[in-house]
Amino acid sequence: MGETIDARGDAAGAAGAALREDIARCVHCGFCLQACPTYLQLGTETDSPRGRIALIDAMTRGRAEAAPALLRHLDLCLQCRACETACPSGVRFGRIMETARANVLEGGERPLSWRLRATALRQLLPYRRRIAALMALLRAYERSPLPALLRRPTVRARMPRALRAAEQALPVVAPHLFEPPPQPPNLARAVAMLRGCVMPHLYPRTHAATVRVLNRLGYRVVFPAAEVCCGALSLHAGDRRTARELARRNIDAFLGAGVEAIVVNSAGCGSTMKEYGELLDDNPAYRGAAARFASMTRDVLEFVAAHPLPPLGEVRGAVTYQDSCHLVHAQKVTQAPRMLLRAIPELELRELAAPDRCCGSAGLYSLVQRGMSARLLAEKMDDVMTTGAGVIATANPGCMMQLEAGARQRGLDVRVVHVIELIDQAMRAGEEMT
Template sequence: MAAASVTSSNSVRGVCDYDLLFDCVHCGLCAEACPTYIVTRCEMDSPRGRIYLMKSLAEGCIDLDDDAARHLDLCLGCRGCETACPSGVHYGRLIEGARLFVEQNHRRGFVDRFKRRAVGAIFPYPRRLRMLLAPLKLVERLGLRPALTAVLPRMIHDWLDLLPPLEPDLRPLARGANSAPRTGAPTVVVHHGCVAQVLANSENLNSERLLAAAGYRVVQLEPTSCCGALDLHSGNGSRARDFARANVRALKNSGADSIVSAASGCSVAIAEYGELLRDEPKFVDAARAVSSKVRDLSSLLLDAPAGPKREFRCRVTCHDACHLAHGLGVREAPRKLLASIPGVTIIEMTQSDLCCGSAGSYNLTEPAMARDLARRKADNIVATDADYVVLANPGCEFQIAAELRRRGSRIKVVHLADFLAMASQ
């Protein structure tokens, strides 16, 4: 990292929340909770190192060169450091600001720019993603996907390798969805997300059916826009706010008492709309009200009176999706729900809350680090000898399933909503 020759023009002051940097007392207790530090053992890839980096950039002590941008880019935004930090540092807010600064002030290499633009142009728009995947679906139906993938350039090969099977979704849907809502039952809306509604829609449908079966009144959301998390994580604050406004309008109009997403990353993004739109007087109150209604599926199901459950004999291990564990602070509820199914044995894996490397679109833009983390996660899963890995985020599901596929593992990766639906058959 080069010492700065210019200070004011490239200061992050006013972008990254400068005052928040001083909450960090540099104790380093977050280091062993940080996946990138665990892999590289480099201080600048630790939360404390990145906070130093942001402060140095803010104060104009260093320039934003390739090296500085690289250490910031390598952060997964998993927020494992927030859980570990005794001083309550709002690292998530800091890194989102820093990413915005990097996007505005740093020119990346061609391949990097291409990848980021492709992700930003396709993934938040379900129709575009469906159109792009249509030919691949045909190729898959003809049994030619492995042959096609093998001859494609490395980057496209790696991206396709992460895709789940595209054949029509045959995962079972939960029973009992037509039961009448409980008297005075609260209303719930399931935000269907963008990528999830194309690649993992059974998770949305099963979330709705399970909630309805538990007696909630489920309302539909029209329209559903991307939650904006992909943009927030890649430094496109302006489009993230556009998506947030659209969702605030729709979620407010739904009149729902609780808001659920099958993707924990989307849940956290919605839970932070109040903060994201804090400088917009027209939206801030509605955004805060919407944010306060975010709940996770397992907690809502646990709150409902439990009916009799069928036996489903299997061994299950839980992967804690970063945004569920570190963003919403939910760890016990999914385990309690699984433990309530007769026949289910839960086996804890080592480092269940360490990021699997998926992290939104991180596994597309930072494949080497993402793959390293996927391997570590798969090692920990395989060591449990479980039948299923249950989790609450489609991105983690694709990432972990791809790694287990490469190893020829028999262990199945299943979203909690799909698992509960399967167990109820």
């Protein structure tokens, strides 16, 4: 993997002190409880942010073991960070959970399932060819007679529930892979864009729309060839070592591109990339570069919203907006997507009752915690149906996949898009008017 510096996940001492400091900020007030999706579902203190902090504190002090019964409560956490938004004391819950998971994974009581998950991610995500092979398998499945057979009502009725849910949750691979388009030669300014792991395979249309919008704002878009996975999934799974290595490789790849900003249209990736500075803070060789990389990273919607827009044409219809957790709670970007949607003539934005409640996607969560993920998705789809909107706009590929699965399960005629696709559509309509 091109290991260069600091190959070990070395920060146990520093991370341990930071973890104790983070935990100490919690004053046990409980304001976060009503923001926590798993607490709202289960009503149990151990499945709330405050309860999880208490469990992690007990483990840190050696008063509790990383036993399966305890780890179950950590596993059920979506890492959605809604508790961070709700917390008046500024408790960095995301960092607490990531560090706690890393400590378990690096400790002596590592559960097999955690090790397998981290290894699978480590063996897959940094390698574009392996991801492509997995996507080819998915595509071959979709083209085979199997899906039609498995979706027959008589067959579905006899399928085990887990298999039925897994089949419905499979993402749809696009017919073509995203390839960076040639860039207009007359644009003096340049930004770099993250391709990501699954977006080029599942949502090439979103990438294409993003490039077109950035071009219209006057930017050439560069895709650094040496880009790797952002490391978010590894970090959330507790594999800090892999996340740190991927961060270093991306820093080398992007900072050499000579661009003004690094634009990301996947909220989960952008959130981790904005935190590279913290992730590598104890690495003297990379500290400065990581901080610079983080300060240059922008979610595409906040980037676009900060620019004067060309005239927008009409996009008719009712659209609802699902806040992606890592955009609203981790990056604190709430108004930019709404401002952009409201700027589109004839587009009616209908707000969800709980737009910032996690849809249950949460990276690998929908695969490894299917029961809770399904409950959260069912609630989300109820909320969507109440709005009567025909389009769900969001800002992260995981949310798009999950919401598409929800629409399929309900048989709803609802289209799921990234907000940038609607902006692209409105800009194109605006060009046609002139």
